[in-house]
Amino acid sequence: MVEKRKLASGLTTIQKTFVRSRNGGCMKIVREHYLRSDIPCYSQACNHCITNLKPDAQGNLPLLVLLDLPLKLKNGGQHYVVVDTNVVLQAIDLLENTECFYDVVVPQIVLEEVKNRSFPIYQRLRALVKAADKRFVVFHNEFHEETYITREKDESINDRNDRAVNRCAQWYNEHLAKYSSTKNPIKVILVCNDRNNRKRAIAEGIDARSLEDYIESLPNGDMLRDLIPTENESFEKNAAEIAYPEYYSTSRTMAGIKNGTLYQGVFNTSTYNILEGSVLTPAFKKPLLIVGTKNLNRAFNGDLVIVELLPKDKWREPSTTILEESSIGANDNADDNSQEDLVSDKERRMLALEAVKATIHQGEKKLQPTARVVSITRRSWRFYVGQIASSSVDNETSNASQTCFVILMDKVLPKIRIKTRKAKELLGQRIVVSVDAWPSNSKYPQGHFVRSLGAIETEGAEREALLIEHDVEYRPFSKAVLDCLPKEGENWKVPENLDNGDEQLKKRVDLRDKLVCSIDPPNCQDIDDALHAKPLPNGHYEVGVHIADVTHFVKPNTALDSEGASRGTSVYLVDKRIDMLPMLLGTNLCSLNPYVERFAFSVIWELDENAEIVDVKFMKSIIKSREAFSYEQAQLRIEDGSQNDELTQSIRILLKLSKKLKQKRMDAGALNLSSPEVKVHMDSETSDPGEVEVKKLLETNSLVEEFMLLANISVARKIYDAYPQTAMLRRHAAPPSTNFEALNEILRVRKPGMSISIESSKALADSLDRCVDPNDEYFNTLIRIMSTRCMMAAEYFSSSSYGYPDFRHYGLAVDIYTHFTSPIRRYCDVVAHRQLAGAIGYEMLDSQHRDKHKMELIVRNINKRHRNAQFAGRASIEYYVGQVMKNNESTQEGYVMKSFNNGIVVLVPKFGVEGMIKLEMLGDANSAAYDEEKYELSFTDFKGVSRTVGIFDKVQVAVKSVQDEVSGKRKVQLVLV
Amino acid sequence: MSRLELYSPEGLRVDGRRWNELRRFDCKINTHPAFDGSSYVEQGNSKVICMVRGPMEPPMRSQVNQTQAVIEMNLNIASFSTLQRRKRSKNDKRMIEMKTTLERTFEQSVMSHLYPRTLIEVNVQVLAQDGAVLATMTNAITLALIDAGVAMYDYVSAVSVGIHDQTPLLDLNVLEENDMSCLTIGVVGKSEKLAMLLLEDKMPLDKLENALAVAIAGGHRIRDLMDDEVRSHGNQRVSKLTS
């Protein structure tokens, strides 16, 4: 009983009735639903819709995206594609592939169904539509009066929706036939994996094909065939054997969480042992341990899982054994499910060993509660990079598809079973795979091949692999983004006439007469910051920090802004930089290059003789940098007594003040922590990595750093003052005492008399200063490196998330802090710029930066991106250090940082590399004994000499580079000499 | 339930309208001839009846104002008007706020100086709520007062508007209203004068002007729809008289 009414405005209204049940009750909901005739088909071949376009609130007309000359099939048919829900859910990778799927119509009902089933896939689909380069459109079939269909009596909602998709395809056919401007109307192909629905569609005269048939009918179908995701059934040969415990039902887990018997948290696999992981839940202070395949129950590193506690007699301490995926299950046969023994013998032995130990230590406080995974709320599945295990490929079978294992680069993840016809070809290549499912009767997760990056150890393949592994967006900027850049391109200039009627330009302060210069690493292309200083008549100093005015070009709510926000940060690899913003801005228009006029955002202080702030002003400005120095050049200029020009003198003022600022920070308890940072020198001609050196710090490094800190602090106070609820800030929490427990315990045993106190950052700094071994200069640095790993990570936050006392930046020992000085490469700084511009009344602050919820989303994303970028950078250095070592084997000094019952971890300061030496590499495994109390491992080495090594010991190691046979990863291998 | 696409990139709202389209607007006057004036208004699925008595002698002397008429508003929201059945008491804060807003609006719009020492009793009954309830009530009261023959300066036609990201959305339904800050205005006749403005959340100042412009245009369209009904009803009565 649908009542339809035509309204005067041309709309038809109907009432949609549906029943919703919640909490046992049941509600009838009636909603209005308007049908209209002015929804365009978005085809350029149509000469009807173009006459009936309606503008949006900004007055923009919709773009007709679908080409009038779309792609052809093998047999020549030009076509558009209509996809159904299951195809999107299963094959989103294929939709994103640049080799196929152009001119695609996504019916609204499909979009809605996708959103209800998987929000991440929905977002990817929306991104495809937005980017426009693959010509995807959403057709609102539910709002179109010719395609809206009502649910029939006794028809299930799914059947109704399938019918709606069919109707949509049919409508396109009719519509294009009627209004086509070309002679042969474009055909529509419905790609649909449901056999019954396909049959119905064909009966209605629609060209419906399964995904496989469709790909097959493309000219490049052969190439794409392997990319079709596996359907579940294809692997299920021996469905009878059930290996893993089944997951609990949703209702059971919901009830369990409610009454406190089940807990939810993010699962993390242990770095050194893939059969062990932990889940940190709000209910417990310590993480819950999860040990063994059955208890892990198919959880991936990073999944949101629900766990159940195990009885107390199963509680134990974290394992002291190293275990990698490569060492267990290396002999599994990829094709054969039935013979798999889920718990391998090796694993059983290890469990028993651990259990014995747990009973000995019963009652000690080291014991940790254990749990098992009973359900997975959200999978962390993404694209993974790996390589096909050569042992799983059958070289005899020629081109038939075969099942093989892919070993992932990320060692804490299990191998993935895929089916491919190209197994032989893909051997020795870095490939990208995607995980489809992990049924309870399959020992390994099932996935499909996505694409190949190239041969292992080629520069391009390794770099791309690294970027994918760290979830870094590295594709070129889309057209929509580039369209937001200034039309003038490289010729953009600061307007000559400052009084040209532009209100904003009038508000800028002209600082072109100031002697501004920039000091950066050599060959720096994106210069974010520049400085100036001059003495004032009253004996004080005027000091200015000028930051690239990125927000002049990156306006809120543009494609450029959302791309920057989603990238969050630039990523620096040894040989490449992945920009957050397009090159034109980063290295040209925004970059404060010397000798040219640039827009800047300036912070200008009046500082007294002791570098105390007397006054601070913030302004948008125009500057002209006089010189771009490298740290070394600036250092030389300062030291060169013959140079006494004004610019040099102002740098000397800056240096003098910066030393005072630094001293004040140190007195307040700022930490001087350490991490082994190294730099890889690239040969400038061949761009081969040459040598590795530990980064040197000059006085001028710290000159720039001090003023940047000062600017960040001043800006943080200002924006917090203006926007107490949504100011973009950065905090660094004090480390919880438990983090230092283990390190202090080791110190107590190994270095009596030394300890680290953490009551305040001052106390920590002082106690670190006291950890000195007169016989070993490096020991203090080693302790600093180890302490750094016990610290909390600093994080971005919006000011409503914490109370003022918790804003503290522990490491810098200041009460409030933000990032303001690098807007070219960090999105936090972009937000801080906008908020500061709002705070000084330069322009209105966009509503998204005044909305707590939206700020929360921004903050969460940039924290994640920041972390990923750091990891990617480190991984890139690690890779290149490995490459350098390839030709330079040598013996170096190393320090033991960790000890296990079957190996040790050694740090080599010269190269900043850290490596594990397993017992098998040390000597006779049977002779080994591990003294847990003393953190010492004793063994007989291959020469028959018995040795003992413990944490902090200085050892001589041979450093060489080897390629891991299983994962294909080149890494530094250390051997005790 | 996942979040709805309140305003899709293709420019369509949850119920299929575009940004500047009104919902279905149906109105009738003289629905309850037992009263001096009455009306029934549907704005989307928001449904309101209004009944007016007066101008009349006030039952109590204390209510008398020597210079002008007193307008008394009685709001009643049916417990079945929302999804979750909930009884709203007369002293509910929101009810009091709407009541005062309406009283002030109509004290200015009715030529109350023509009716000194009298009482105009306005009874509003909300039957169903689907967003923009205040606007629907305002329109119903306007029509009922006209039906009662009370002199007014002009129509007061009300409509709500919200801001979603950058886009002003006209005449919000309940799904939209729950998710964005919204503004209700009452426009006087075909002018740009406002007899009422109620903002129940905050709205960025730089967006306000744009939102008001959209709302005023919507108000004018509603005025025309009400005017049509009043005229056709009037014609009907006249034809009855002459025949």
Ligand SMILES: [Zn+2]
């Ligand atoms: Zn068309």
